[in-house]
Amino acid sequence: MTEETKSLRDIRLEKLKRLRELGIDPYPVATPRSHAVAAIVADGAAFEGVEVTVAGRLTAQRTHGKASFADLVDGSGKIQLYFKADLLGDRYKLFDLLDLGDFVSAAGKVFTTRTGEITVAVEDFTLLAKGLRTPPIVKTEKTAEGDVVHDEFADPEKRYRKRYLDIMVNEPARRRVLAHATLLSLARRYMEENGYVEIETPILQPLYGGANARPFTTYHADLEMDLYLRVADELYLKRLLVAGFEKVYEIGKDFRNESIDRIHYPEFTMLEAYEAFGDYRTMLALTQGLITAAAQEIAGSHKITFEGRELDLSTPWPELSMVETLNERSAKFGIDDVLACAEEDLRALFEGGPLVELKPKVEGRWSRPRAIDVLFDALVVPELWRPTVVVDFPAELSPLAKRQKDNPALAERFELFIAHMEFANAFSEQNDPFVQREAFEAQARAGAAGDEEAQQLDEDFLEALEYGMPPAGGLGIGMDRLAMLLADAPNIREVIAFPQLRTKQP
RNA sequence: GAGCCGCUAGCUCAGUCGGUCAGAGCACCGGCCUUUUAAGCCGGGAGUCCUGGGUUCGAAUCCCAGGCGGCUCACCA
Numbered sequence: 387m388t389e390e391t392k393s394l395r396d397i398r399l400e401k402l403k404r405l406r407e408l409g410i411d412p413y414p415v416a417t418p419r420s421h422a423v424a425a426i427v428a429d430g431a432a433f434e435g436v437e438v439t440v441a442g443r444l445t446a447q448r449t450h451g452k453a454s455f456a457d458l459v460d461g462s463g464k465i466q467l468y469f470k471a472d473l474l475g476d477r478y479k480l481f482d483l484l485d486l487g488d489f490v491s492a493a494g495k496v497f498t499t500r501t502g503e504i505t506v507a508v509e510d511f512t513l514l515a516k517g518l519r520t521p522p523i524v525k526t527e528k529t530a531e532g533d534v535v536h537d538e539f540a541d542p543e544k545r546y547r548k549r550y551l552d553i554m555v556n557e558p559a560r561r562r563v564l565a566h567a568t569l570l571s572l573a574r575r576y577m578e579e580n581g582y583v584e585i586e587t588p589i590l591q592p593l594y595g596g597a598n599a600r601p602f603t604t605y606h607a608d609l610e611m612d613l614y615l616r617v618a619d620e621l622y623l624k625r626l627l628v629a630g631f632e633k634v635y636e637i638g639k640d641f642r643n644e645s646i647d648r649i650h651y652p653e654f655t656m657l658e659a660y661e662a663f664g665d666y667r668t669m670l671a672l673t674q675g676l677i678t679a680a681a682q683e684i685a686g687s688h689k690i691t692f693e694g695r696e697l698d699l700s701t702p703w704p705e706l707s708m709v710e711t712l713n714e715r716s717a718k719f720g721i722d723d724v725l726a727c728a729e730e731d732l733r734a735l736f737e738g739g740p741l742v743e744l745k746p747k748v749e750g751r752w753s754r755p756r757a758i759d760v761l762f763d764a765l766v767v768p769e770l771w772r773p774t775v776v777v778d779f780p781a782e783l784s785p786l787a788k789r790q791k792d793n794p795a796l797a798e799r800f801e802l803f804i805a806h807m808e809f810a811n812a813f814s815e816q817n818d819p820f821v822q823r824e825a826f827e828a829q830a831r832a833g834a835a836g837d838e839e840a841q842q843l844d845e846d847f848l849e850a851l852e853y854g855m856p857p858a859g860g861l862g863i864g865m866d867r868l869a870m871l872l873a874d875a876p877n878i879r880e881v882i883a884f885p886q887l888r889t890k891q892p
Numbered sequence: 893g894a895g896c897c898g899c900u901a902g903c904u905c906a907g908u909c910g911g912u913c914a915g916a917g918c919a920c921c922g923g924c925c926u927u928u929u930a931a932g933c934c935g936g937g938a939g940u941c942c943u944g945g946g947u948u949c950g951a952a953u954c955c956c957a958g959g960c961g962g963c964u965c966a967c968c969a
Contacts, residue, residue: 455929498927499929536930537903544903598969620930839968
């Protein structure tokens with residue numbers, strides 16, 4: 387009767403006890419292995435009859451009385467093991483004390499089964515780590531139409547809460563997390579090959595700036611002061627231009643106190659880069675080079691698939707003027723110049739006009755640039771599938787950017803849109819301390835008026851500018867989003883190893 | 893923050909109109925099985941039906957409140 391009420395874990399604990407009684411340490415120190423399993427499987431013919439020692443986790447077992455097959459997975463791949471009483475003698479019965487999920491090492495000669503599977507005929511095996519809990523058992527069936535996954539570990543909550551299980555048993559989860567890591571590694575290599583030096587800047591900042599966002603706040607006990615988690619690296623990296631570095635960048639986390647959705651995540655990884663004597667065009671070339679290199683390495687091609695659609699990332703990317711495109715779209719509303727038209731006419735579009743459904747987006751903080759931003763999001767962004775370089779932003783939306791020489795209402799800036807999402811933001815950096823001060827003051831006024839995302843006036847940064855900052859191009863790229871795109875992930879959390887969830891109270 | 897949907901065995905799920913509805917497959921345990929691969933065959937065990945209230949003779953099922961998650965929207969680059 388006690389047999390019947392044992393949990394799976396109890397059964398494994400009993401096996402553990404029996405192993406110890408047999409003098410077997412269920413958690414021994416590591417033993418050497420001779421090969422990663424993928425190396426053997428990739429060249430099975432060459433390994434025929436060769437003695438190997440492999441180590442990994444048991445992920446499947448198919449017992450046949452006095453002979454049994456098992457699958458062993460290591461970081462490189464999967465190989466089949468063949469446990470046979472003829473070869474193992476008395477030790478064959480120890481196979482019964484192994485469970486799915488256990489780590490083992492196995493030594494024996496490689497052979498090929500009747501069905502063509504490269505297999506290790508185990509002559510000796512050692513338990514490396516006993517698993518006390520049963521992992522999800524996911525089985526893959528090979529069919530003519532492709533692999534069919536059975537009993538997939540699919541519940542989103544369980545997957546995110548127990549991400550180590552998700553990555554353990556779901557190959558796509560592993561692939562996506564790896565894509566994120568590969569991207570960061572490649573980006574650093576790419577930047578350094580282009581002469582950039584990575585310098586870390588503070589995450590804990592007395593003032594936050596460089597982007598319009600609500601910050602997280604924290605407190606330093608010894609300094610007895612409030613600090614903000616950075617929303618951008620920008621103002622510190624530009625101080626490094628003042629200091630005399632010509633090409634600086636940083637890949638690190640920014641923190642914005644906003645909600646999570648498909649393409650937003652409150653702690654996200656940003657690449658920021660600044661190049662002295664460059665401008666936003668310099669940064670466009672860098673962006674094109676980096677993203678196509680990343681596509682090549684992660685997706686294997688400049689032509690990728692995203693959300694079931696073909697997406698060609700090949701350069702050069704088409705450019706599109708934000709204000710000109712908007713003027714074309716809004717002509718049917720009687721507005722053919724969003725920058726010069728009467729503000730009342732623009733406002734009327736939202737106030738009971740044809741775009742009344744967008745009214746909540748401008749209500750409470752009306753301004754012409756804000757309206758232009760909202761119009762662009764609603765009328766143009768949904769069309770931007772292929773990489774598109776959007777230029778001609780209103781200067782008021784770009785407080786850290788230089789203005790265009792022949793049209794001061796516009797900023798020297800581009801944003802890169804792919805598949806309806808923003809991936810990069812770059813401008814010719816404002817280095818005029820007077821103009822920069824005015825822009826900060828405008829932001830401070832917006833903040834005082836209740837805009838929680840307004841930037842703060844940073845006197846120290848302005849003082850730095852007064853020592854002279856060379857003209858420069860600056861760039862930010864959202865790396866999680868880029869990983870999501872290149873890994874064809876449906877959600878930004880898929881490329882983040884441990885996404886945040888509410889604590890579950892029992 | 894709002895709307896919609898979901899939560900049943902370790903995993904994936906079914907559960908009709910409130911009444912043998914506590915179920916299946918995988919996993920597990922016992923038996924058979926020495927080239928299988930979603931191995932197979934026979935037998936068996938396994939539950940806080942998310943939580944708490946309520947309605948009812950009777951609730952996994954209906955109602956209310958709450959929790960957690962997903963999607964959409966809002967917020968947000």
